[in-house]
Amino acid sequence: MTTATLETWKEISEAAYRDLENAVGEENVSREPAVLDGYAWQPTINDDPAKWVKRPVAVVLPSSTEEVQEVVRVCNRHGLKFKAFSTGWGVYSGPTYDNVVQIDLRRMNRILDIDEKNMYALVEPYVCGAQLQAEAMKRGLNCHIIGAGPACSPLASATSGWGVGWDGIYMSYGHRNLLGAEWVLPSGELLRVGSCDSGLGWFSPDGPGPSLRGLMRGSTGALSGLGVFTKCALKLYPWPGPGRVNIKGLLLDAKAEIPENVRFHMCFFPDRKRLADAVYRMGEAEIGYLATRTAVAAFIYTFAPHLLRRIAGTRALRDVLSKGTKWVFVIMLVGATEEEIEYQDAASWPITTGSP
Numbered sequence: 001m002t003t004a005t006l007e008t009w010k011e012i013s014e015a016a017y018r019d020l021e022n023a024v025g026e027e028n029v030s031r032e033p034a035v036l037d038g039y040a041w042q043p044t045i046n047d048d049p050a051k052w053v054k055r056p057v058a059v060v061l062p063s064s065t066e067e068v069q070e071v072v073r074v075c076n077r078h079g080l081k082f083k084a085f086s087t088g089w090g091v092y093s094g095p096t097y098d099n100v101v102q103i104d105l106r107r108m109n110r111i112l113d114i115d116e117k118n119m120y121a122l123v124e125p126y127v128c129g130a131q132l133q134a135e136a137m138k139r140g141l142n143c144h145i146i147g148a149g150p151a152c153s154p155l156a157s158a159t160s161g162w163g164v165g166w167d168g169i170y171m172s173y174g175h176r177n178l179l180g181a182e183w184v185l186p187s188g189e190l191l192r193v194g195s196c197d198s199g200l201g202w203f204s205p206d207g208p209g210p211s212l213r214g215l216m217r218g219s220t221g222a223l224s225g226l227g228v229f230t231k232c233a234l235k236l237y238p239w240p241g242p243g244r245v246n247i248k249g250l251l252l253d254a255k256a257e258i259p260e261n262v263r264f265h266m267c268f269f270p271d272r273k274r275l276a277d278a279v280y281r282m283g284e285a286e287i288g289y290l291a292t293r294t295a296v297a298a299f300i301y302t303f304a305p306h307l308l309r310r311i312a313g314t315r316a317l318r319d320v321l322s323k324g325t326k327w328v329f330v331i332m333l334v335g336a337t338e339e340e341i342e343y344q345d346a347a348s349w350p351i352t353t354g355s356p
């Protein structure tokens with residue numbers, strides 16, 4: 001059986017392990033090789049689909065900010081590094097060095113507040129996009145979900161990594177939706193960023209004083225290199241659709257009832273320039289709720305790389321992927337009223353057909 005990269009791996013010291021047990025409770029820490037290898041198997045978006053990352057020395061499952069702080073202090077005392085893991089979609093949440101304690105935040109899974117009036121939600125790291133969206137939609141609201149999908153953590157992408165998604169045309173990207181964060185620094189100290197630190201609620205990520213958002217995250221995120229975020233407030237947006245979308249079936253066989261005020265268009269363009277022009281014009285017309293340029297071949301490469309290699313060997317299928325679907329995007333329109341959806345539909349027509 002293949003296991004994690006082990007050339008330089010060493011067991012955690014007894015003293016450090018005991019301190020971790022004291023921090024989170026015996027049942028919430030493990031150094032079992034099989035458990036650790038579960039975290040080291042991180043194939044998604046790795047050059048080689050069979051790649052492992054470094055095996056952590058231990059995994060801990062804290063349940064509160066105080067426990068996260070204590071784990072970070074234990075790591076500092078014993079010369080260990082740490083790596084946070086919220087929902088763990090992809091290789092970036094796995095250890096890339098030796099002597100790393102994996103901090104798995106799955107026990108911190110609560111939506112702490114949905115403030116309907118001020119349109120934001122306060123969430124913990126393991127709240128996933130689907131969970132937050134389901135609750136928000138019941139209140140006529142919606143949240144930004146990254147393109148990696150609704151199983152990912154909105155906190156992770158808003159505070160620590162990337163954050164782009166199909167709904168960005170309407171709801172911007174992760175970092176721009178952050179309205180404050182609770183941050184365990186690499187020293188173990190706690191910092192609250194934004195208006196929440198002045199006891200004024202979670203409505204602004206900046207001030208009084210200079211903004212720390214650039215430092216804590218920048219454009220791409222520190223990927224847990226600057227500590228651990230234990231809660232954050234995220235902006236919510238209007239959702240004029242039903243409180244619950246009726247879906248029958250599972251996965252690829254699922255069928256959803258499309259609400260009257262929602263329209264989809266799949267638009268094919270002959271070249272890059274005409275696709276780019278259409279996207280600019282969509283922005284200028286301020287229409288659209290969700291839009292994506294779907295790279296069909298990239299999706300197949302990610303989930304079925306061997307299949308893509310086989311397709312590349314056939315002329316007809318390769319042409320469909322490389323030419324037929326090269327300059328295509330899908331746009332979803334949502335209107336708050338019948339008149340609005342009619343307007344959006346009418347405005348999108350000349351744009352998506354390339355008419356003047």
Ligand SMILES: Cc1cc2nc3c(=O)[nH]c(=O)nc-3n(C[C@H](O)[C@H](O)[C@H](O)COP(=O)(O)OP(=O)(O)OC[C@H]3O[C@@H](n4cnc5c(N)ncnc54)[C@H](O)[C@@H]3O)c2cc1C
Pocket residue numbers: 044045083084085086087088089090091092093094105125146147148149151152153154155156157159160161162163164165222223224225227228229230302
């Ligand atoms: C197939 C695929 C598609 C993708 N598509 C997109 C996309 O469309 N848009 C996009 O933005 N990204 C995308 N990514 C990139 C990336 O995988 C995700 O943005 C990210 O991994 C989201 O995963 P997650 O929410 O489960 O967070 P995690 O994987 O848990 O964490 C993401 C990063 O943030 C760090 N982190 C997590 N939680 C915390 C915390 N509480 N405190 C401090 N650091 C933390 C982790 O160590 C890790 O480095 C994609 C990745 C894959 C594999």
